[in-house]
Amino acid sequence: MIASSSSVQSWINGRTDQLARAVSLEFRGGRSRRIGYRMRFSNALGSKLFRWCSRENHTSVRKLLEVDGTSERSKLLNKVSVLMGYSNTQELIEQERARRESATELISVVKEIDFPEICAKFPCIKIGDSSPIELYDEAASMKQKETMLSENLTNFMRESGGNFEAAYEFSDKCYPLGPTLTNVDHLSINEESSLTMQPVSNELAVDSDPCPESLADATVSDCSILDRSIRYLPGITSRQYRQLEDGGFHTVRKLLQHFPRTYADLQNPQGSIGEGQYIMLFGTVVSSRGARLKHTLGYLEVVVSCSISELSSSVKSCNSGAAQKKTIHLHLKKFFSGTRFSSQSFLKCISSKYREGDLAYVSGKIKKALANDHYDLREYTIDMLEEEEQQCTLLDRKPYPIYPSKARLKPSLLSLSISRALKMLTPGIDPIPHEVLVEFNLPNLFDAYKGIHKPKNRDEADFARRRLIFDDFFYLQLGRLFQMLEAVGTRVEKEELLLKCNNHELNAVGADEWSPLARKLLKALPYLLTLSQLNAVKEIIWDLRRPVPMNRLLQGDVGCGKTIVAFLACMEVISSGFQAAFMVPTEVLALQHYEHLTSLLENFDGDECKPNIALLTGSTSTRESRVIRNGLKTGEIAMVIGTHSLIADKTEFSALRISVIDEQQRFGVVQRGMFNSKLYTPSTKSSDDDTISDENSDSEIFMAPHVLAMSATPIPRTLALALYGDMSLTQITDLPPGRQPIETLALEGNDAGFETVFQMMSDELVDGGKVYLVYPVIEESEHLPQLHAAKADFDSIKQKFEGYPCGLLHGRMRSDEKDGALGSFRSGETRILLSTQVIEIGVDVPDASMMVVMNAERFGISQLHQLRGRVGRGNRKSRCIFLCSTPSALPRLKVLEKSSDGFYLANADLLLRGPGDLLGKKQSGHLPEFPIARLEIDGGILQEAHLAALNVLGTSNDLAQYPGLKIELSMRQPLCILGD
Numbered sequence: 001m002i003a004s005s006s007s008v009q010s011w012i013n014g015r016t017d018q019l020a021r022a023v024s025l026e027f028r029g030g031r032s033r034r035i036g037y038r039m040r041f042s043n044a045l046g047s048k049l050f051r052w053c054s055r056e057n058h059t060s061v062r063k064l065l066e067v068d069g070t071s072e073r074s075k076l077l078n079k080v081s082v083l084m085g086y087s088n089t090q091e092l093i094e095q096e097r098a099r100r101e102s103a104t105e106l107i108s109v110v111k112e113i114d115f116p117e118i119c120a121k122f123p124c125i126k127i128g129d130s131s132p133i134e135l136y137d138e139a140a141s142m143k144q145k146e147t148m149l150s151e152n153l154t155n156f157m158r159e160s161g162g163n164f165e166a167a168y169e170f171s172d173k174c175y176p177l178g179p180t181l182t183n184v185d186h187l188s189i190n191e192e193s194s195l196t197m198q199p200v201s202n203e204l205a206v207d208s209d210p211c212p213e214s215l216a217d218a219t220v221s222d223c224s225i226l227d228r229s230i231r232y233l234p235g236i237t238s239r240q241y242r243q244l245e246d247g248g249f250h251t252v253r254k255l256l257q258h259f260p261r262t263y264a265d266l267q268n269p270q271g272s273i274g275e276g277q278y279i280m281l282f283g284t285v286v287s288s289r290g291a292r293l294k295h296t297l298g299y300l301e302v303v304v305s306c307s308i309s310e311l312s313s314s315v316k317s318c319n320s321g322a323a324q325k326k327t328i329h330l331h332l333k334k335f336f337s338g339t340r341f342s343s344q345s346f347l348k349c350i351s352s353k354y355r356e357g358d359l360a361y362v363s364g365k366i367k368k369a370l371a372n373d374h375y376d377l378r379e380y381t382i383d384m385l386e387e388e389e390q391q392c393t394l395l396d397r398k399p400y401p402i403y404p405s406k407a408r409l410k411p412s413l414l415s416l417s418i419s420r421a422l423k424m425l426t427p428g429i430d431p432i433p434h435e436v437l438v439e440f441n442l443p444n445l446f447d448a449y450k451g452i453h454k455p456k457n458r459d460e461a462d463f464a465r466r467r468l469i470f471d472d473f474f475y476l477q478l479g480r481l482f483q484m485l486e487a488v489g490t491r492v493e494k495e496e497l498l499l500k501c502n503n504h505e506l507n508a509v510g511a512d513e514w515s516p517l518a519r520k521l522l523k524a525l526p527y528l529l530t531l532s533q534l535n536a537v538k539e540i541i542w543d544l545r546r547p548v549p550m551n552r553l554l555q556g557d558v559g560c561g562k563t564i565v566a567f568l569a570c571m572e573v574i575s576s577g578f579q580a581a582f583m584v585p586t587e588v589l590a591l592q593h594y595e596h597l598t599s600l601l602e603n604f605d606g607d608e609c610k611p612n613i614a615l616l617t618g619s620t621s622t623r624e625s626r627v628i629r630n631g632l633k634t635g636e637i638a639m640v641i642g643t644h645s646l647i648a649d650k651t652e653f654s655a656l657r658i659s660v661i662d663e664q665q666r667f668g669v670v671q672r673g674m675f676n677s678k679l680y681t682p683s684t685k686s687s688d689d690d691t692i693s694d695e696n697s698d699s700e701i702f703m704a705p706h707v708l709a710m711s712a713t714p715i716p717r718t719l720a721l722a723l724y725g726d727m728s729l730t731q732i733t734d735l736p737p738g739r740q741p742i743e744t745l746a747l748e749g750n751d752a753g754f755e756t757v758f759q760m761m762s763d764e765l766v767d768g769g770k771v772y773l774v775y776p777v778i779e780e781s782e783h784l785p786q787l788h789a790a791k792a793d794f795d796s797i798k799q800k801f802e803g804y805p806c807g808l809l810h811g812r813m814r815s816d817e818k819d820g821a822l823g824s825f826r827s828g829e830t831r832i833l834l835s836t837q838v839i840e841i842g843v844d845v846p847d848a849s850m851m852v853v854m855n856a857e858r859f860g861i862s863q864l865h866q867l868r869g870r871v872g873r874g875n876r877k878s879r880c881i882f883l884c885s886t887p888s889a890l891p892r893l894k895v896l897e898k899s900s901d902g903f904y905l906a907n908a909d910l911l912l913r914g915p916g917d918l919l920g921k922k923q924s925g926h927l928p929e930f931p932i933a934r935l936e937i938d939g940g941i942l943q944e945a946h947l948a949a950l951n952v953l954g955t956s957n958d959l960a961q962y963p964g965l966k967i968e969l970s971m972r973q974p975l976c977i978l979g980d
């Protein structure tokens with residue numbers, strides 16, 4: 001019979017080791033284990049073979065293996081043994097035991113080998129047959145640690161005369177961080193013999209090695225437990241281990257950071273149960289039966305009874321809130337098609353998974369009522385509660401955590417594994433110093449993990465959540481500030497920098513102490529600075545005089561006058577003999593700033609001290625740009641305004657001292673950082689020695705330039721802190737005087753809407769105003785016929801407003817054409833400008849008085865606010881009309897009618913759409929990820945975390961006093977600190 005099925009034989013031959021181990025385990029298990037376990041094992045083993053046989057249609061073999069229940073168990077084992085070439089099970093077991101003993105001998109031989117010596121030489125060698133340790137995401141750094149450890153271990157071994165146990169203890173004391181290969185291999189070797197004897201799996205473990213019991217208490221220090229491989233979870237089976245690994249849960253930390261999505265709360269009344277309602281309930285399995293409906297159709301029905309609290313109709317009407325208990329039955333049905341799945345044995349096997357009396361957690365949608373208090377459930381999930389602890393949850397009526405699904409892992413497995421991970425934790429896992437926890441009223445990490453995963457009540461869960469959010473923000477802030485401190489030299493400088501971060505509002509230089517050039521520019525202005533402009537300049541100049549590079553973000557609402565603040569800062573450094581670079585994202589803006597500054601310089605009294613300014617963009621001719629670059633290199637040119645060309649390799653500065661980056665969110669961190677590589681050299685002589693006295697000192701020679709970043713999109717303070725935690729923040733909070741609020745209207749873009757708008761335009765033009773028409777696209781598209789296009793509308797607008805010249809501006813035009821179009825509009829040669837979003841940033845035509853935005857529903861609130869900011873920049877009363885093609889978009893746009901405060905709108909946008917959407921695709925790429933925190937509502941915790949990080953670094957600049965924090969910081973993906 002056996003000879004007749006050669007494929008059976010080859011299948012068996014390919015798995016002899018695994019099968020031998022399984023049979024041997026099963027045989028031993030039969031003497032000591034629970035009946036349920038034994039049956040499951042037999043069933044699984046039998047069905048695996050059986051399935052294979054039925055697929056190949058080996059009826060004779062199938063018959064051979066058709067065994068049923070416990071009475072047939074020994075027969076099954078015997079038959080499998082025979083198929084494997086043994087005379088009976090007994091022989092198989094003896095041979096298996098002999099094999100194990102020889103393996104143990106091998107281990108003792110291995111113990112004699114100079115293990116640390118080998119490890120030191122070849123760090124990746126694994127001694128013994130333990131599986132390799134997972135190196136988390138940080139393979140390289142772990143390897144380094146491993147090598148370091150091995151080296152130390154070797155030295156110690158030499159010193160301790162080869163006493164391995166002592167060496168092991170030593171390694172643990174010296175390197176409390178993370179799992180080390182040496183540690184774990186050693187452990188694996190020691191435990192190997194006992195491990196193979198352990199009842200490791202409650203599932204079919206035929207094809208894998210068993211996993212050890214928890215090693216948590218054995219080797220690693222408390223902190224590193226979090227970064228241990230999940231293979232050390234107590235009681236984890238090989239299959240579960242593989243599943244979790246495949247799902248990305250490589251370490252205990254990854255598991256514990258999988259936070260509940262919500263909690264099922266059984267204390268509240270459930271209300272009445274109705275069709276289509278989504279429910280989540282605990283219950284008891286009352287029946288489970290499988291039936292064969294047709295030849296190829298199988299069917300399983302599990303009935304779970306749940307006790308719920310329901311508001312009775314009379315109670316409801318009284319609105320007293322009292323509830324009455326009742327029991328409902330949920331029918332969970334599943335159909336299986338195919339001969340394999342309609343077999344009796346399969347159905348029996350599957351239905352036996354749900355035993356009467358077992359506790360289950362069920363969620364799904366009510367399909368229909370079958371009878372009184374009986375409901376059909378669809379799209380359901382059912383998780384059996386096996387763990388004692390989970391059953392306690394039910395009895396204690398604690399909030400039951402519901403985990404978001406990940407990698408198709410069963411929620412029950414996730415929840416079970418998290419419970420096991422919690423068991424590994426010790427109270428010492430927290431790297432955050434106790435005093436910080438006390439100061440900010442936070443639980444320690446041990447309690448926080450317990451609190452979030454197994455809360456006793458909602459308050460505990462909230463408290464825990466607060467701590468975990470704090471962690472997200474704290475390490476981000478700590479990382480950024482730590483990097484910032486690393487960049488400066490001496491301790492005194494570091495302390496000064498921290499002090500500055502703490503009390504930036506105290507630091508200012510009065511206008512009478514500004515450098516002569518800055519004062520001259522101030523005098524040349526046709527207006528007075530507003531109070532917050534003045535404060536911003538004072539603050540920035542104070543910063544410029546520090547011996548450490550400034551890193552400051554200047555933000556304010558549209559049209560608040562940031563540019564002049566930046567110009568004054570540039571003049572301050574130019575006055576001291578250094579250079580300034582002003583980088584903007586578009587050529588249009590570069591030209592605008594250049595013309596603006598040149599016109600201001602014309603008002604200077606006395607020509608002799610006027611700084612030499614240049615414009616460098618992609619459109620600058622090669623000859624001209626060569627001259628400019630040469631001027632920058634020799635120091636002849638004091639300030640350059642331009643686009644990306646400024647950070648090109650060939651642009652070299654003689655003494656660059658400040659880089660202003662306008663619209664900084666449009667540049668990546670790398671581009672911003674490129675200015676830093678343009679260190680200044682001491683070749684330039686100061687023209688004004690009184691402001692920076694130590695300019696030729698060694699420490700300054702290689703100082704990176706100060707960075708003043710400007711953001712035109714107002715960002716809520718919390719968001720700014722998260723994005724630019726290492727930057728000082730200056731806000732301009734008021735607008736220049738005389739500005740009149742922009743009258744804003746959101747209208748539906750139907751015939752009546754257009755009629756109204758055209759009439760308003762006409763009035764405005766007659767009144768001497770200038771009008772922007774903003775379009776979402778340049779040309780019409782077949783796919784999006786509802787979108788108005790700038791080019792397509794050009795002729796019709798021209799016709800409609802005859803006598804008022806029109807201009808066209810879009811991104812596909814050549815640079816000189818764009819300048820021409822904007823120049824004509826500015827000078828009044830054209831009165832209507834049809835444009836795309838290119839005007840969104842920075843375009844400044846003070847007498848433009850009306851804007852109409854077509855298809856406004858296509859833009860975000862903050863973007864529309866930016867666009868609107870192009871009008872109302874002078875003293876003239878202005879209007880802005882948002883036309884949308886769908887009435888449903890109107891309510892969203894109405895918020896712009898009510899407010900013209902950019903910070904308020906940004907906050908509203910943040911709440912409405914979250915930080916990712918608010919910042920747009922490009923900017924949200926800079927946002928660090930927070931697994932649990934929500935910036936829009938957890939801003940307060942972010943501020944606290946910022947403070948805490950400053951305090952910690954104030955106590956220990958290099959974190960030497962807090963080794964745990966330093967390690968934790970390095971484990972939290974240092975790349976995200978850069979923000980790109």
Ligand SMILES: Nc1ncnc2c1ncn2[C@@H]1O[C@H](COP(=O)(O)OP(=O)(O)OP(=O)(O)O)[C@@H](O)[C@H]1O
Binds near residue numbers: 560562563
């Ligand atoms: N204190 C002031 N008093 C009067 N006008 C001012 C003052 N400050 C700036 N302005 C003018 O306000 C207009 C807008 O200034 P600026 O271009 O600097 O704004 P901005 O903050 O860069 O805004 P946006 O981000 O929208 O470009 C300019 O025409 C500028 O000359």
